[in-house]
Amino acid sequence: MPVIWIIVAVLAIAGAGYILGRQRALARAGGDRRELHSLPSYYGSNVALKVAVPSFLLLIAWMIVQPFVVENAVSGMIPQSEIDEGSSLGLVMAEVRRAATGLENAVAQGVITEDFARNARADITDITQRLKDAGQIVTSDITQTILHAAQRYRLLSATGDMMMAIAVLLVALAGALWGLRESVPLFRARNAVERVMRAILVAAASVAILTTLGIVLSLIFNTIEFFRLYPAWDFFTGTNWAPSFSGRGGSSELGVLPLLWGTFYISLIALLVAVPIGLFSAIYLSEYASKHVRSIAKPMIEVLAGIPTIVYGLFALLTVGPLLLAVFGKEGLGWMQAGTAVMTAGLVMGVMLIPFVSSLSDDIINSVPQALRDGSFGLGATKSETIRQVVLPAALPGIVGAILLAASRAIGETMIVVLGAGAAARLSLNPFEAMTTVTAKIVSQLTGDADFASPEALVAFALGMTLFVITLGLNVLALYIVRKYREQYE
Amino acid sequence: MTNASLNTGGEAPKRSLRAQDALTKRRNAAERRFKAYGMAAIAVGLFFLAVLAVSIVRSGAPAFTRTVVEVELTVSPADIDAAESQLFKTKAYQDLFVAALDRQLTNNGVEVAFDPKAIERLLGKVGSTMREFYQANPAKVGKPVKFELAAASRVDRYLNGELTRDAIQDSRFMMKTDLDLVDVMVDTGVMKSSFNWTFITGADSGVDNPGGAGIGASVVGSFFMMLVVLVLSLPIGVAASIYLEEFAPQNRFTDLIEVNISNLAAVPSIVFGILGLAVFIQFMHLPQSAPLVGGLVLTLMTLPTIIISTRASLKAVPPSIRDAALGVGASKMQSVFHHVLPLAMPGILTGTIIGLAQALGETAPLLLIGMVGFVARGYPDGVVSGFVDPNSAMPAQIYTWAARADASFYEKAWGGIIVLLAFLLTMNIIAIILRRRFERRW
Numbered sequence A: 001m002p003v004i005w006i007i008v009a010v011l012a013i014a015g016a017g018y019i020l021g022r023q024r025a026l027a028r029a030g031g032d033r034r035e036l037h038s039l040p041s042y043y044g045s046n047v048a049l050k051v052a053v054p055s056f057l058l059l060i061a062w063m064i065v066q067p068f069v070v071e072n073a074v075s076g077m078i079p080q081s082e083i084d085e086g087s088s089l090g091l092v093m094a095e096v097r098r099a100a101t102g103l104e105n106a107v108a109q110g111v112i113t114e115d116f117a118r119n120a121r122a123d124i125t126d127i128t129q130r131l132k133d134a135g136q137i138v139t140s141d142i143t144q145t146i147l148h149a150a151q152r153y154r155l156l157s158a159t160g161d162m163m164m165a166i167a168v169l170l171v172a173l174a175g176a177l178w179g180l181r182e183s184v185p186l187f188r189a190r191n192a193v194e195r196v197m198r199a200i201l202v203a204a205a206s207v208a209i210l211t212t213l214g215i216v217l218s219l220i221f222n223t224i225e226f227f228r229l230y231p232a233w234d235f236f237t238g239t240n241w242a243p244s245f246s247g248r249g250g251s252s253e254l255g256v257l258p259l260l261w262g263t264f265y266i267s268l269i270a271l272l273v274a275v276p277i278g279l280f281s282a283i284y285l286s287e288y289a290s291k292h293v294r295s296i297a298k299p300m301i302e303v304l305a306g307i308p309t310i311v312y313g314l315f316a317l318l319t320v321g322p323l324l325l326a327v328f329g330k331e332g333l334g335w336m337q338a339g340t341a342v343m344t345a346g347l348v349m350g351v352m353l354i355p356f357v358s359s360l361s362d363d364i365i366n367s368v369p370q371a372l373r374d375g376s377f378g379l380g381a382t383k384s385e386t387i388r389q390v391v392l393p394a395a396l397p398g399i400v401g402a403i404l405l406a407a408s409r410a411i412g413e414t415m416i417v418v419l420g421a422g423a424a425a426r427l428s429l430n431p432f433e434a435m436t437t438v439t440a441k442i443v444s445q446l447t448g449d450a451d452f453a454s455p456e457a458l459v460a461f462a463l464g465m466t467l468f469v470i471t472l473g474l475n476v477l478a479l480y481i482v483r484k485y486r487e488q489y490e
Numbered sequence B: 001m002t003n004a005s006l007n008t009g010g011e012a013p014k015r016s017l018r019a020q021d022a023l024t025k026r027r028n029a030a031e032r033r034f035k036a037y038g039m040a041a042i043a044v045g046l047f048f049l050a051v052l053a054v055s056i057v058r059s060g061a062p063a064f065t066r067t068v069v070e071v072e073l074t075v076s077p078a079d080i081d082a083a084e085s086q087l088f089k090t091k092a093y094q095d096l097f098v099a100a101l102d103r104q105l106t107n108n109g110v111e112v113a114f115d116p117k118a119i120e121r122l123l124g125k126v127g128s129t130m131r132e133f134y135q136a137n138p139a140k141v142g143k144p145v146k147f148e149l150a151a152a153s154r155v156d157r158y159l160n161g162e163l164t165r166d167a168i169q170d171s172r173f174m175m176k177t178d179l180d181l182v183d184v185m186v187d188t189g190v191m192k193s194s195f196n197w198t199f200i201t202g203a204d205s206g207v208d209n210p211g212g213a214g215i216g217a218s219v220v221g222s223f224f225m226m227l228v229v230l231v232l233s234l235p236i237g238v239a240a241s242i243y244l245e246e247f248a249p250q251n252r253f254t255d256l257i258e259v260n261i262s263n264l265a266a267v268p269s270i271v272f273g274i275l276g277l278a279v280f281i282q283f284m285h286l287p288q289s290a291p292l293v294g295g296l297v298l299t300l301m302t303l304p305t306i307i308i309s310t311r312a313s314l315k316a317v318p319p320s321i322r323d324a325a326l327g328v329g330a331s332k333m334q335s336v337f338h339h340v341l342p343l344a345m346p347g348i349l350t351g352t353i354i355g356l357a358q359a360l361g362e363t364a365p366l367l368l369i370g371m372v373g374f375v376a377r378g379y380p381d382g383v384v385s386g387f388v389d390p391n392s393a394m395p396a397q398i399y400t401w402a403a404r405a406d407a408s409f410y411e412k413a414w415g416g417i418i419v420l421l422a423f424l425l426t427m428n429i430i431a432i433i434l435r436r437r438f439e440r441r442w
Helices: A003-028 A040-075 A089-109 A114-119 A127-133 A144-182 A189-229 A232-237 A257-288 A291-306 A309-328 A342-366 A370-378 A383-412 A415-420 A438-447 A455-488 B022-064 B077-084 B089-107 B116-123 B126-136 B153-160 B178-188 B197-201 B216-247 B252-264 B269-283 B291-316 B319-327 B332-361 B364-368 B383-388 B394-403 B408-438
Strands: B065-074 B144-150 B191-195
Touching: A003 A040, A003 A144, A040 A089, A040 A144, A040 A189, A089 A114, A089 A144, A114 A144, A189 A232, A189 A455, A189 B216, A189 B252, A189 B269, A189 B291, A189 B332, A257 A291, A257 A342, A257 A383, A257 A438, A257 B022, A291 A342, A291 B022, A309 A342, A309 A415, A309 B022, A309 B332, A309 B394, A309 B408, A342 A383, A342 A415, A342 B022, A370 A383, A383 A455, A383 B022, A383 B269, A415 A438, A415 B364, A415 B394, A438 A455, A438 B269, A438 B364, A455 B252, A455 B269, B022 B065, B022 B197, B022 B408, B065 B089, B065 B153, B077 B089, B089 B116, B089 B126, B089 B178, B116 B126, B116 B178, B126 B144, B153 B178, B153 B408, B178 B191, B197 B408, B216 B252, B216 B291, B216 B332, B216 B383, B216 B394, B216 B408, B252 B291, B269 B291, B269 B364, B291 B332, B291 B364, B291 B383, B319 B332, B332 B394, B332 B408, B364 B394, B394 B408
Parallel strands: none
Antiparallel strands: B065 B144, B065 B191
């Protein structure tokens, strides 16, 4: 039974439980709802929740646990001799899974019979070819061991699915009975329902913690795996980034320093563009602009923040890059080799960050108390003198926080550098050369065809970890500064 | 006491107060300069916006038009029989087409001799298109049929002025002499540009056929992804905000949640992609490139945005509403769900739509869960396959096009951006209208 039907069945039982529970409570009270402790709908909801919550929890838990149980049982069937040189149990198991899905789909299409799928022997029939004919993706020739494991895998999964359906439906029915038994006038149905709802609310709020946990765990486990294959010292101090391509052999050099340098250089240029423009816009909008101008210019600038980064990436690659190349390239000053360069990505990223800097600074400048300005005007200072010598110093911590947030945004930005910065990792001071960043390399290492267990792919997780730690540090620092500053004038 | 002597040191200059001294002049100049810097900054920001808009529209508009050759011809049953009896059947059909084209040009008063091979270079495999058409529609035999055939992308670029006559190298793709034919056909109105419906409704084509590429299939992929995001992030986000805003006690656990939410809002999107890859694909073995996985990743990414805006709109509902509900005997839960939540709903929906718009344009996490690097050739077969079968999404499709070597795809990428921005604009306008219409000020 597919999962979707289990869900439908549970929902149907819950719906029936709602109606029955409500009716039963009312009937027990002799049709007089004043006799009930809670509103009748609460009795119904009580039954429905007791059906749905435990059975869905069981369903989710079963679906998470079952693959591990099945995999464990099947992986025991694969002898060490079957695992080729340079391969691993995980890869063989992936092959087994693929073969099992292939069999499943081929049976569903009617290309092979159920009986054949269960009992075929790879050494007698040409099962690989038959699966390929059925349009299934099978990477290599299926050996008898793998086929046998796949058949077992399929059988166990099918049994597990069946057992899951039965167990979930039984839990649902038991929940319905339990809830119905409780549906008597004196039962405090509202309190019971509200307790469950509160638990659901807490669970929803905990998703944020789970997400962070998921990020941290997935980064840490894979990073440890990477450092087992590649020394951590070489990763953090290496000045050369030269991953070998999969299949060609040879050792890779995976030093993070050139990538960090590229990241910081591009971010620096972006901030050099965004901070002056953003800051002066914020000052003009909050101190000089008339209401009318402000109401037009502020949303216009903020449109820049709503544009997806892929658009900026394309803008860098196809508009800004060729434009810079025309000026600084071979025909012009001769500094630039290709359109993709640190300058290209930095400029475009700077444009992206302008609204970010300007609206944060705008808020902060606006929260400087008017009394400070009035005092300064009273002493005869001009408006610009007031801003430079009173307002900005007062707002400085907040502005620094805003710049740090913008910097963290710049460091984590992906699409602009993937499209606009080039792919060569190098340590150079020339802003017209192509360089690459941490984010761009995460994308290229994980979207290539490198084997997932190889250091060339796992390095992406170590890069992700580096990125996560840096941006998290900047964010925490920035939020701390901003919060501290806010308290100052409240 | 001591400072008082400062002004008595010298005779005050005897001149009009209106005449500015050097210092005042300098200060006023500084004031004007400072103001000018501010205006310049705004101008630069708006200038970038304008450049961005112009380059999007200018480069993307050609994706919506294509050059077609319109030829009307009647094929008699005898012609069909004659063509089918030949060895090269499509060649025979092509000859029919060439004859019809020649007739049409002659009717327009142009006498031009052209190479039938040029037709193949300009319009692709005309013969097989015609043969398939007549085999699919036997009823059309003997009746006048108007064929509208898309021209090769090089012709498009020639007519746009991107490709000049001198730049063309004679090759099997195009000869210089073909352009004479193009010019004649354009002059007589046989070749004209029409709206490119294939781009809106079609699926991606292979790397060698930029003309046939469309964004339709990836719009569907994006749609299924947004459905997942909406169905998951709205209830979870609202439930989390209600807990944090209305029920949460002041304790460590609540603080932990708060810190997590504010940090997640600032985590780079690519890190969410890594999470999706490790948890959903590596660990849970969900299908790669599926809109379901994309939706899950984007949900986690959008949640902080939705929670932050939902909390703001819950906070905006005045406490008197809650007090009144409690006063007439509602439980805390009832006061929230029956009174506060409905009043906060417009704000919540606005925040959700803005969060969805953000998720719709997000690309980086999609790259990691494998929504690029393959060709999304068709539409999903049904609802389930829409969720779990590999598909592309709009931003991922744009990236795929931008990463291809053939420059003709760049135009498609810009066109895709126009479609994407149109969706974003619509969503934002809906959000603004919702806010204007239903927002209550207390």
